Amino acid sequence: MGLTRDLVQKRSAELGFDLCGITNADPPASMDAYRQWVGKGFHGGMDYLARSIDLRADVQSVLPGVQSIIALGMNYAQERPDTSGEVKIARYALGKDYHKVIRKRLKRLAERLAESDPDAHFRGAVDSAPLLERDLAQRAGLGWFGKNTCLINSHRGSFFFIAILLTTARLEPDRPAVGGCGSCRACIDACPTGALVFEEGRWQLDARRCISYLTIEHRGEIDPSLQAGLGEWTFGCDICQDVCPFNQSRPQQPLRAALTPIQEFRAHRARLSLQEAAQLSPEAWDAWSQGSAVRRATQAGFQRNAIHNLENQDRTSPPEFG
Ligand code: SF4
Ligand code: SF4
Structure with missing residues (x-):
């Protein structure tokens, strides 16, 4: 049997992928919007996003001869542990490093698919190649862009990782996903730092104001006017996804925000108080963050965040009388 769309769907489901769609190898449709976004400086200090623009416009640069793009989604939804007084981590980084x-x-999926088409070449990417993953995933039917700029699947919400498998095999493509937020603006109203802005006729993320960027990617001091907005978040921020109706379970829609069955994505690290996090030694940081996406923040950044979290606790604590 040759490699078919149905077989790709079947094999990806066997390997635990919740979503699978296929698109062709045309350039991403959002390149102009992406260039404008970088041009405005909305990417903040993530210079690699500016440096890789031309590569992102051409998927052939990632796999020469690519004919089809398989977009995959893997659910990481899980209940948030009660972390009062402890570090607060975005859901996607509670477990083992998703990369x-x-x-x-x-890798296993590529091997299984190659059994049906030994001449085909594959290249997998999960935040590891210059691709506009969200754009390709939308075109492959996985979801549409919400006002919070996340990719939203109408049945499963947005708590899923996107992975891409490029192949030189020619596969029947799926239809792009369609959907929209309607008049909802829950994420816009809930964002503590006003990072979601409406410009050029669409909602955009100004990463320089986003807690996720500030706590993970930003190096050095955080602008004092944004420090209180961090609230309790030590690494990342889930607010604009938490408030999204597409992530909330409903009796008639049990698949929405179904909890991930992948144990490796579940919270597993030792709990850490904010006081401990603010004073972590390099050795303790190394041991605690081992094998976790949290390492991206660096020890200095994580400590800085924990100190702001403690300051924010003091800001919100009721005064003591005695
Ligand atoms: S992740 Fe947090 S800070 Fe960033 S846009 Fe969403 S709610 Fe705002
Ligand atoms: S919270 Fe509302 S406006 Fe924001 S992404 Fe979800 S549906 Fe769209």
């Missing part, structure tokens, strides 16, 4: 978990499965 490693997914890369292994992508």
